[in-house]
Amino acid sequence: MAKRIVILTGGGDVPGLNSVIKEVTYRASEQDCEVIGIRRGWEGLTHLNLDDPESKSRYVLPLDRLVTRTIDRTGGTFLHSSRTNPAKMKSLPDHLKGQEFPSKESIGKDGKPQVTFDVTKAVLANLAKLNIDYVVAIGGDDTLSYAARLDKEGVKVIAIPKTMDNDVRNTEYCIGFSTAITRAESAIQRQRTTVGSHERIGVFRVFGRDAGFTSLYTAYVTNIRCLIPEYKVDLDKLIGLLIEDKRKNPSNYSLVVLSEGAEWEGYQTRSYGEADAFGHQKKANVGEDLADEIKRRGKEETIISDLTYDLRSGDPDFIDKLVASTFGNIAMDAVAAGKSGVMTAIVNGCFSLETIPDPKLGPRKVDVATAYNTDRYRPNYSSKLGLPIFLTKAN
DSSP states (O other), X not given: OOOEEEEEEOSSOOTTHHHHHHHHHHHHHHTTOEEEEETTTTHXXXXXXTTOHHHHHHHEEEEOHXXXXXXXXXXXXXXXXXXXXXXXXXXXXXXXXXXOOOEEEEEOTTSOEEEEEOOHHHHHHHHHHTTOSEEEEEEOHHHHHHHHHHHHTTOOEEEEEBOTTOOOTTOSOOBTHHHHHHHHXXXXXXXXXXXXXXXXXXXXXXXXXXXXXHHXXXXXXXXXXXXXXXXXXXXXXXXXXXXHHHHHSTTOOEEEEEETTOOBTTOOOOEESOOOTTSOOEEOOHHHHHHHHHHHHHOOOEEEEEOTGGGGSSOOOHHHHHHHHHHHHHHHHHHHTTOOSEEEEEETTEEEEEEOOOGGGOSOOOOHHHHEETTTTEEOOSOOTTOOTTSOOOO
């Protein structure tokens, strides 16, 4: 039985993370385990200098029932987060400078040469000095890609999937997804009054760099058109459908929601800024580009709303709190059973333990053939009998 567990959260925050942290801590106290919270995700294990009291105070936070008693009452992550990839560090923390680490030269997405360092041996050294038996990593496909790396290095790892994009492989559900859809639906339904009052076409952008689950499911519950990264629409046809929707609506307006990575024929999303630790640049607002085309080609006025960060803020809804709490308990069941290299998941509508996804496979994608109506640019509403509750399959 493991005695010391590290838990961390990486990447973007979502509602429900604190429920996982609390459940792991509470269960650990019942299983005679000690829990150490690592602040700021993988940064906490790359920048931590255990010989420096200030560094230790910044990155190491012992957790117990008293510390975590009320943290599940709010959103965000109590342990804070960062986008850090220990296998591809663009620079070394001060206390590691002068040491030898594997490095790699490459050309970045900005076209400039760059050198990255793999500081995994420093991460392993910190885990050893902390006498850690298990690492519980909560994150999306980026964060969990490094969890998979640690698993290969022989570290006992339990992964817990979270992302409002819902695109981690080997699971049908990720913490944060339900709250994101709930918030998107609420925002869009509220803004119907404004879009309708001005008789315009409402354009809403949501997260979804590579996968369109957030856009698709928002459209599913609001009954509007949607664009997803997995399928390039015909722009003139889309604009025609939106104008037709508008004219058929007694209030003379229509709505469309699109993923940040959505494209149409002849158009490619624009990126800008420095790439993050996992090679991702920020996406220019595709909603603004679509609105410009609607005005230019369709002679219609628009209202643009960027819903992205608002969807990850605040308290979790019932489903995210339920799933997060259950994932935390399943993780501790796995620790008690001595399992490693596994991820809490929902498969065929049931809670499960699955293999940590292979990072080389990339994020999970929408199955266009079954989930997206490529003629109407809407979700498919038919043939759902027998599907799991979230209308999708893990792979």
